[in-house]
Every structure is written in structure tokens, then in C-alpha cells.
Amino acid sequence: MNNYEFKIRGEQLLLLPEKGIYWKKKDLIIISDLHLGKAGHFRKHGIPVSGRIHFTDLKILESLLKSYKPKQVILLGDLFHSIKNKEWDDFLRFIEIFDIVRFTLVRGNHDVFEEYPKELELVESLDMSPFNFTHQKEVSELYNISGHVHPGFRVRGMAREGLTLPCFYFSGDHAVMPAFGQFTGIKKIKPREGDKIFGIADDNVMELI
Amino acid sequence: MAKDVVQIANSWFKKKKWKPFPFQVNTWKAYLEGKSGLLNAPTGSGKTYALWIPCVLEFLRDNEPHEVRPEVQVLWITPLRALAKDIQNAMQNFCDDLDVRWNVGLRTGDTTTTERQKQKKSAPQALVITPESLHVLISQSDYPNYLKNIKSIIVDEWHELIGTKRGVATELAISRIKKLTEYKVKIWGISATIGNLPQAKRVLLGEDYYKKAVSIHSNVEKDISVESVLPEDIVDFPWAGHLGTKLLDKVVPIIEKSETTLLFTNTRSQTELWYQAVLKQAPDLAGVIAMHHGSMDQNIRGWVEDALHEGKLKCVVCTSSLDLGVDFRPVDTVIQIGGPKGVSRFQQRAGRSGHRPGEKSKIYFVPTHTLELIEGAALRDAVAAGKFEQRKPLEKCLDVLIQYLVTLAVSGGFRPLEILEEIKATYCYRLLTATEWNWALEFITTGGSTLGEYDEFAKVYNEDGIYKIINNRAAQRHKLSIGTIVGDPALSVKFISGGHLGTVEESFISRLNPGDTFWFAGQNLQFSRIKDMTVLVRKSKKKSGLTPQWGGGRLPLSSLLADQIRNKLELAKNGIFDDVELNAIKPILELQSKWSIIPDKRTLLIEKVETEMGNHLFFYPFQGMFVHEVLASLVAYRMSKLQKITFSISMNDYGFELLSDQEIAIEEALELDLFSEENLMEDINESINKTEMAQRKFRDVATIAGLIFQGYPGKNINAKHLQANSGILFRVFQTYDENNLLIRQSMDEVMTLQLEQSRLMEALRQINSQEIILKETAKPTPFAFPILVSVLRRENLSSEQITDRLIKMQLQLEQSLNET
Secondary structure (H helix, E strand, C coil): CECEEEEECCEEEEEECCCEEEECCCCEEEECCCCECHHHHHHHCCCCCCCHHHHHHHHHHHHHHHHHCCCEEEECCCCECCCCCCHHHHHHHHHHHCCCCEEEEECCCCCCCCCCCCCEEEECCEEECCEEECCCCCCCCCEEEECCCCEEEEEECCCCCEEEEEEEEECCCEEECCCCCCCCCCEECCCCCCCEEEEEECCEEEECC | CHHHHHHHHHHHHHHCCCCCCHHHHHHHHHHHCCCCEEEECCCCCCHHHHHHHHHHHHHHHHCCCCCCCCCCCEEEECCCHHHHHHHHHHHHHHHHHCCCCCCEEEECCCCCHHHHHHHHHCCCCEEEECHHHHHHHHCCCCHHHHHCCCCEEEECCHHHHCCCHHHHHHHHHHHHHHHHCCCCCEEEEEECCCCCHHHHHHHHHCCCCHHHCEEEECCCCCCEEEEECCCCCHHHCCCCCCCCHHHHHHHHHHHHHCCCEEEECCCHHHHHHHHHHHHHHCHHHCCCEEEECCCECHHHHHHHHHHHHCCCCCEEEECHHHCCCCCCCCCCEEEEECCCCCHHHHHHHHCCCCCCCCCCEEEEEECCCCCHHHHHHHHHHHHHCCCCCCCCCCCCCHHHHHHHHHHHHHCCCECHHHHHHHHCCCCCCCCCCHHHHHHHHHHHHCCCCCCCCCCCCCCEEEECCEEEECCHHHHHHHHHHCCCCCCCCEEEEEECCCCEEEEEEHHHHCCCCCCCEEEECCEEEEEEEEECCEEEEEECCCCCCECCCCCCCCCCCCHHHHHHHHHHHHHHHCCCCCCHHHHHCHHHHHHHHHHCCCCCCCEEEEEEEEECCEEEEEECCCCCHHHHHHHHHHHHHHHHCCCCCEEEEEECCCCEEEEECCCCCHHHHHHCCCCCCCCHHHHHHHHHHHCCHHHHHHHHHHHHCCCCCCCECCECCCCHHHCCCHHHHHHHHHHHCCCCHHHHHHHHHHHHCCCCCCHHHHHHHHHHCCEEEEEECCCCCCCCHHHHHCCCCCEEEECCCHHHHHHHHHHHHHHHHHHC
């Protein structure tokens, strides 16, 4: 496992190959776009997708919580894919087990429940200087960090070789997180001059540009 | 008594001052004796009258003429909507002439809801229908009553359906109607000549019918002459490419001196490009030149077809959308742009001209690049020898089966054992195992697993032994998804001021920005915006713009034609250049000999060459693109076990290329027997897994089985949260549901290549009997060049870690940055 230490706005961020960020100073982990419940939603509509895929999601999150022992987890939106189904109960059990961790959900376009349990703090956006957290990219005086896009980047080699990798994207005034969930796709992004992109290859986070 | 009714047909012919062909009379008689069968007759031979007339005669024989009941008596299945209208007219006219009060209805995807309602209330006596619309009919709850009085099913253009999933859908529908009519229905097919007619008959009629059925041949032969359009100077002619507009100044005079020309291209984009190019070269053709392809609005297509009939057009640029069916009498010239890839297809197209008896059909072949000229000579030989490709039927398509079972569940439900018995009588599912059948049932009821991880699954319920769908929305969604043709999601193209032009694929439009212009249906259009699955455009005066790309449609070279091409190369190798085509490209072939060799039938040529891109290997098995795709990944996989390496794979119909940024140890690999049949299946499986081939097949399989909902232009159904691209689903199934038979089917479809099952094995056997010659060349040879520049379907296969590949690629990038 190779993390990547990246400094932005004076803050030291650890980019994790599990597709999360560990913010050491605040002792918190940020992940985005879990899309839990998507398998169940598909099943309800007659498309048989195994629910085990979301166990994998939770297992990876569990391993992060165990190795970094953060005080807080910021879920950067699209935690749950659809209206409630049984897979929501699995997540409730999960946050019950980790009750010493504070879970904060920054609401995404998929987060449509009328009520959320009190163990899960719900906000529309979150300011923690020097950062402003939202699900979709927003203009802010602070440095905006968002998800939503599920960014990926294509790298090409000389012998017509190509690889598309999920990535972290950092530009001058905002950043985009890769999607954490297993049942998600990738949207290729086109960086501009001066942007930074970190790709996830196997167990490593590597600087691509 | 039977004799009397045949008399009616004879006197109708007499009144028209025609004379029935013997094959027509034979078909009438066989039909009236209650037989089923296959009629082998080409388009334009009077095949419609051969089978439509006895349907009406049978009615006249068994009923009083005025006893017309609102019951469907005849189903006439046709593969193309465009043909349906003409057939309907011909059929209706015959009834009207005889004063039989039959109503011939039309049922395709274009039929309006009002018309459908009318057909439901009062059934027409004959229904011209596509396979898809027949399945939609079966998804309606009262279908058993609607279809149980059918006397016969006629499947037109069966050669187009056999070997496709639409053919399988036809087999299934027939199996159901047989049972509904208590096995009284007669089944007839009409097929152009293909290499496996007896098998075609068996597949259509089913295991329970085919042995007693008859075969009738029309023996209407057409004389076809093939002329290649040759470039003036072969040195200037491109070595690669597929547009062919380089020969425009030779093609236009052919159009000008002809009455009416059909100019066939291989793809819809090529049609758009050629239409523009011809008009630019000969502006005076404006108004008498039109285009025709499957993505254009059907009203516009209908207008073109009518104008063709009436002799108002001098030229129509078209795709296979004008391949089939009705004859356009004024057509006297046919031009084929680019290799048609198969002899049968070429003959069919050639047959579109010269309809008067005894008249020769002439077809001009226009090559798009140098080597394609060999195809021209090969085609002429095959035509002269009267050779036709086989169309191999598909077997055990679980995706089509699943769709069919859900269709039956929608329309009131089905009892599994009853349906199993029916489908076991079809050719496609005759070897279906109990395990496979049970898996399909499980898949639609519980999601395919008994482990309980599929809770909340809702699709088909087992209610007292009857499998049915309860949820209305699920039923509705299924009805909209019926069909086996999978394309990229299509968006309709409309003027902002109103007026529908046709459809383009989403992947094309997503590349455009508002204000960009593109060519479509012969017009330059400015893209404004997308609204509700509709692309809004306005007319543009610009002379430039992009041309839409449509997926699919690129066919691989048939093995028959590949064989002919090898014959021609063998002659060239021995210095014989008798054909004008080979003579024309003599300088290029001599260059090939000088830099490398021309392989004969006993030789497999491999060329090794280094360029700034890396190290290339070119293999030339001449087996067609599909075989090369599998063969290339097999070879790449086996070599990737010898060294840590990443390959980029490319192919065309003549050969394939492996490209790597490092030295490829080919000499060593050849010593270890690269083409060995040992562990073959395992290695092929592994190589398919390591590329995206199976994943690509899975897209179609998953869509047909109802796992991917495509959405429909104009039909606003919100399924956004249910959309996952097939790549994600494929990986999810691979990881979490390894016994999923749809994944298995996708793998099988790669291996059996959908079309010609045993071709891969034959190819390997051939290679193993050949002498392998490895040539190192200084530059890519004329054979290598078209593969090298091809951008089609590049595929990577690697035995390296992603991290290692990434580090390497970044080093390369830095190097190239430092060099500049």
C-alpha cells in the first residue's frame, strides 16, 4: 500500500488507494459516492445483482477505520443510491458498531430519505477551513472539495497502450474525489494546465500529472 | 377439389398476361396438400406469389368466399420494416382482384397505437409482421385466442434471419404458435441461396416438423458480371482506408451513363460521405440523387423508395437497407464501394439490377485501398463458380430465452413444463440441459442464486405453478425492451422548427458542442441542444461538418471469400497476374515480395518490424476479423506467459498485429509451439478474460436478457437510477456471481464467433499444417500497413502489474517531452 502525501492550502492530506483522504490534523477521513443500496435497488427492479458488493464497500471502510482510527468520517454525498431498501439496515448496523466515530453526510443528489438517524449528522455543505465540502462542485472562498463526478483519467503509452484509472483531481480552487463504491463507473476528465491528478493503480496512489 | 382452386390462380395469371413458373405451381400444390417446407428463391423471382396465393386458395377451398371471420389466418414474417409495406400491398391487391374480402394488416415497430387497437378489436386475416412485433403480440394477455386459428406462418428472407438472435426469436414464436394451433399450422420459409439450405430448413421448421417437410427450388438463375473500377496509377492509390472516394472521378461517369444506379456502401457513415462526395463532383445530380440508410426517418426512406419505383431518381447511395426484398425495376446499374466481405451478399446486391428475363446483372466493384482489389478478383471467381456462404444457426442463446420467458410471464403467465416441451422442439434449444433450463427459471424468479443474498428481488413470481409478472411497471418496461437488436442508445434528430430526420447514436452527439455542424441524411445541420432524448438542430449553410458514426455493421470476411483470396495470392506468388485486378496491383505485390514474401497456402507469414511506436509482429492467417481477434489474444496471452509484457492488438480480415514497447521474444515463442492445440480451451478462456472481448459481447447479452434498460426516444420512462453500463455489471457478475450463465454465454459467443462456429479450430489446424516463415522487415510492408493504421478495436493484453505499466508509460512520456 502506498499512500500519497499531498500538501494543499497548507494542509497535509494523505491520499489513500482505498479512494479516501485522511486529513491528519483534524484526524478525519473523507470518502465520497458510496452508492450503497444500489444492488438492492436493481434487484427490486428485476436485475439480480448480489448484495455482497456492498459488503465489500463496508469492509474496505472498516479497514480504514481500524488502521487510521479517525474521530470523524465525512461522507461526501451519494451515500445511498435510492429510496430505502434492506441494504440500509446493513449501514445502520455498521455505524452502530463504530459508534465512537462521528459520521457526517454532506447530502448528495441521491440522498433522498426524509429522515436520517441521529447517529448520522446530515449537512448540505460543510466548511472546515481551509476547505469547503460539498457533493457537487461549488464556487467558494474556501478550497472546495466535492465528489459526484466519479473521475477517471486515461494514460497512454507509446505502443498504443492505454489505462483508465480512477483518480483524485486537484485544480487551483477545487478538488474532486474518486467514487468509493464498488458498484460505480468512471467518467473520464480532461485536466487543464497546472492541474494535478493522482491515479489509483493496484494498491498505490501515483502522481499522473 | 384442390385442382379447382389452383385453376383460380392460373386464370388470375392469365388475366395479367403472365405465366406461373413451375416452382410457383409446385409450391401451391405442396401447400394445399397441407405440407410445410422451404422455398429457395431469389428476390424478384415471384416468390411472394408462390406462397401468398395458396394461402388465399386454401381459404377459398375450405370456406364459402363470403365467410370471412375476424381471425388471423396467415402470419407473414419479414425481417425488414421497409419491406413490409410493399408486401402488404401486393398481398392485398391479389385478394381484391379475386374479390376475397380479406384484410391484410401491417404490424411493425412503426405501426401506430390506433392501428394496433383496430387490429386488436377486429383481427385482419393476414398480418405482415417483424419478429420483434410478433413477440410484442405474444406479450399481450389475449394472444392465445388471437393466434390459435392461424393456418400458416410464412417467414420471408429466412437467410437474413438464420444465424441471428432475431432468427432464434422467430423459432421461439413459431414453437408457441404450433402448440396454440395444436400442431396444425403450416410453416414455410423463403430463402435466397445459402450454403446450408437443408440446415436452414431444419432450423426454421423445428425438430418436430422438418423431416416431413418439402424443399422447393426456383432454379431461376441470374447471370452476373463483375467489373472492378481500377485506379489510373496504383502508386498513388492508398494502401489503407475504407472510404474509397479516391475513385470518385471514375464512379461518376458510370452513374451518368446509367438509367438508375444503386450505390452500395458498407456503413451508414460511408453512405453520408459518398452522397456528399458525388454531389460535389456532379452538382447537376442535385434533385435526382438520394440516400437511404437505416437511421433515417422512415417517411424519408419511404419517399426515396417510391421515387425509385417511379424512376424519378438517377442514383441512390445506400447501405444494406436496400439489400433485400422488393425490386426496383428502373435500376440498371449497381456499384459496390469497398469489399462486401461475403459472396452471397455481393450476389444479392448485384441482383438488384437487370430485372428483365435473360438480362445480365452487372455490378461494379470499387476498391477503397490497394489490397481490396484482390477481393474483386476473388469475388468474380466465387460468383462464376456459384459458391455461397453458409449461415450457421445459433444455439442455446440464454439471453433470448430469458427475454421470451419474461414475455410469457407478462401475458398471463406460463407453466414451465409446457414451455420446456415446446422449446426443446426448436433447433436452438434442442440440446438445452436441465441445469441450464433451471438456471433460466431461477434467474427470472429469485435472481439466480439460492443463497439468500438476492432478497427483495422482484420480477417473475411462481403462483401455483404458473410463472407470471405482477408488477405493472415491470411488465411495461419489459414490453418496451422486447427485441434482440442492440445498438448504442439512439437519439432522434429533429429540426427546432419541427420535422423528424432520423436517429443518431448518443456516443456521437456527446462529442459535439452546441453550434457544431454535422452531416445527416444529406443535410448540413447545426447542433443546438438535447431535450428529452431528442437532438434539436437547425439547417446550416456550412460546407463542412462531422459525419456521424454508427456502431456495428462491420462484417468479417467470410471463410469462403478468404479462401478465394488465398488462391489469388498463390497465383500472384507464382507470377501469374491474369486478372485485371491483380495485374493492376502488380507493383504493390512485387514490393511485398521484395520486402518480405507473398505467402502461399502452405505458409504462415509473420513479419517483425520496429518503428517509433515500438516492436510490431504481423501475422497473416487470412481468416477474417473475428477469427483474428481470438487468435491474436491467444497468441498474445501465450507470449505474455513467457515474459512480462503488454501488447496492443489490432486486426483486419487478412491478419493481426501485436505491438509492444519492448522486444518481443517471438523466436523463442515459436520454438515452444505458439499454436499448439494443447491446453487450447483453457488458454483461450484466459485470453478472453484478459481482454475486453467477452465484456463487449455481454453488452448485447445483458440488454436482451433485460439487465440493461436502454430507454427509448420519445418514450419518456424514467429509469435513470437503473442504468449501469454493461462493463460494471460484467465485473460485478464476474466477482460476485461466477455461475452466471450470461457471462458464460458471452464467453461462448466470443469463441463460437457467433457466425461460423468451427472456424477457429479450422484456422488453427490450418496454421499447424503450415510452414511458419518469420521475416524481419525494415518498414511495414503493403500487407502490414492497413493493419498498422487501423483504429478499429484496439485491445490491450498484459501480464504486467498496472503499477509497473504506469511507471513505464510515465517514463516514456517524460522521454518524449525531453526530446521535444
